[in-house]
Amino acid sequence: MVKEKQLEMLGLRDKEARLYLAALTSKPFTVADISKRSGIKRPTCYIILDELAKRGLISIVPKAKKRLYKAEPPEALIKQAKRSLSYAEKFVPSLRSLFQEGKETSNVKYYYGQKGIQNIYEDILDSGDKELPNIISSRQLVETAGDDFMKDYVARRIKNGVRSISIRMRETESEDYIYHGGKELLRDIRYAPPKFFIPTSIFMYADKVAIISTAKSNFGLIIENKEIHQTMLSLFHALWSISSEK
DSSP states (O other), X not given: OOOHHXXXXXXXXXXXXXXXXXXXXXXXXXXXXXXXXXXXOHHHHHHHHHHHHHTTSEEEOTTOSSOOEEEOOTHHHHHHHHHHHHHHHHHHHHHHHHHHTTSOOOEEEEEEHHHHHHHHHHXXXXXXXXXXXXXXXXXXHHHHHOHHXXXXXXXXXXXXXXXXXXXXXXGGOXXXXXXXXXXXXXXXXXXXXXXXXXXXXXXXXXXXXXXXXXXXXXXXXXXXXXXXHHHHHHHHXXXXXXXXXX
């Protein structure tokens, strides 16, 4: 059985829903009739009937000796919803331009597979930032992006003068020298506290946060949002302060 709450989900207020349900089960009625059936006071019924008539849910019986009302078929609710959708589709684009003006915007891009993950590293280099805070597993980077690509990426990062400031987890470190710290590699490394572990790698650059999953999931994403970038950077610095160099 249809309940008032279900009609409220279609945009009717509580008393409007109650009156319309009462009207559906009534023959043409007077205000006194519907007031009695719905339990709503007569002055309020006049206001509600007028509002429902504007929505096409109630109509006045023509040529009646006294003013009578009747409910329109429930399909009128569908027509009303379609009209609302039509108006929304027409005007929302202009409202969107107003919403975006002067506000922080977000852009999220998803990347899948090894080639997609490699594109994330290219975006990092293309940003022009000269410092790259990151929380990573060097072993995972090789597994997701490929060893040959990562060695080429490291060489290009060094050539571009981009310093990597990296928080690592000892248990997920690669033994390959090229992923270690040192002046010649333009990389500062600290190791997170023993119980700290995250399965993803995170990079912060150019008002963006890049997150790369494990090889098992094999996908990554870039979030471009100044507030999220600042939040992650603050968390990075907090973790850096309690991490150790050896």
